[in-house]
Amino acid sequence: MADSDPPAPDDGLGRHVRKAVLLTSLLVTAVGLLLYALGIPGGDIYLFVAGLSGGAAVAEAAEALERRDAAREQEEVLRRNRELRDRVSALKQQIHTTREPALRAAAAVGSAFAMRNTNPDSEDAAFLGVSDELRSAHDVNDTFGICRTIKTRWGAHASESFMLGRQLTSLLGAPAFLAQDETRSLIHERLTLRTDDAELVAAVDRAVQDQTEPGPLARYTGLILRYVTLHSTSAEAKQLRARLLRGYESLDEEPPSGDDSGPDPTSDFRRQLAILVAAGVHERDPDVRLFLGVLTHDTAMVSEAMANGADPNVPDLEILRRHRNVLDAAG
Structure with a gap:
């Protein structure tokens, strides 16, 4: 709400009225003193009237000075308030300009680190x-040194954003862990530090809580991960936000596209998974087949892998370690 303008100084009609009152008072005072000095009868009355008129003139002058000083003081207060608001606004803009890229980069590095x-x-x-x-x-x-450096340079929000990107990436291979209260609470806290968007945080928390199927959970987690590694003002981030707010009904929509989109943080895992599939590992390892079904949105493959003994709690990193020889051979 804008501050009201300070009252304008009385330099119009009021100024002329005060001037007329002052001149009249001075004239009456002078006449009263003159009559008293000449010894004309009624001098005491003249002196009394002169005193009243002189006092009125002094009071009027003092009141005018007080009004002038009050107007100047109010104008000065308003000016300082405007300067303070401008400084706060500039500081907020500066924080957002440097903070948002740091949070985005921290989440992306955390994902790649996982x-x-x-x-x-x-x-x-x-x-x-x-x-x-x-x-x-x-x-x-070994994330201690990384988190310590990020926290020192960019603050706790950036450090937790790094851990959020790392955590979400790890959960892509074990979405069942998302249903656990401790995991969901931790994601909620870190997502709150990553973004000031309370509506989005609440929607993600509800969606994760309401879903227990590993396939949809993994796909929704992928959307969350993608969002936190983007600049929140980009076109793709805004589209992803709308999908996250709609929940699981948006999973079948086409992914957003745009020139401002960055690299997919799960692309490296997809590439390594493709190497394992090309080598036929998915035919003998139901866990690899489960990952493939989740990432390709093939619910039938997910069900088949689960029926063949796939463990939805196995982290993706364990899959990569298990078949490291195949990946190393592919170079």
């Missing part, structure tokens, strides 16, 4: 300043 496909010299890693930490983190679970 896939063991982290490039220490990637644009995101260099932007966050964690290239050295990524090089030294040989174990995929």
Whole structure:
């Protein structure tokens, strides 16, 4: 709500009225003093009237000065308030300009880190300043140094965004864990730190809570992961947000496209999964077949893999470790 303008100084009719009153008072005072000095009868009355008129003139002048000072003080307060609002607005814009890219990059690096496909010299890693930490983190679970550096440079929100990207990527291969209260609560907290969009956070929490089927859960998790690794103001992010708000009914929609879309954070796992499928690993490992069915939205394949003993709780990283020799041979 805009502040009202300060009252305009009385420089119109009011000024002329005060001037006339002051001149009249001075004139009456002068006449009263003159009559008293000349000894004309009734001098006491003249002196009394002169005192009244002089007092009225002084009071009028004092009141005018007070009004002028009050108007100037109010105008100064309003000016300072405007300056303060402008500074706060500029600070918020600066925070958003630097914070949003940091949160996006942290989530993307966390996702790549979970896939063991982290490039220490990637644009995101260099932007966050964690290239050295990524090089030294040989174990995929060694996140302490990375999180510490991100937190020091970008704050706790960015550090938790890194863990959110890592966690969501890991859950793509074990969506059943999403149904657990502890996991869902942790995702809720980290997603809250990643975005100020309370409506989206609430919708994601409801969707994860209401679904128990691993296939839809994995696909919905993929949408969440994709969203947190994008800049929230991009066209694709806005389309993904609308899909996440609609929940599982949006899973059959065509994925958004646009020139501003970045690399798919699950693309590396898909590539490695394709290598395993090309080598025929999915024919003898129902877990690989389960992953393939989930990522290709093939519910029949998912059901078949589950019937053949696939474990929905097996992390994708375990699948990659299990068949590391096949992947290494493919080079």
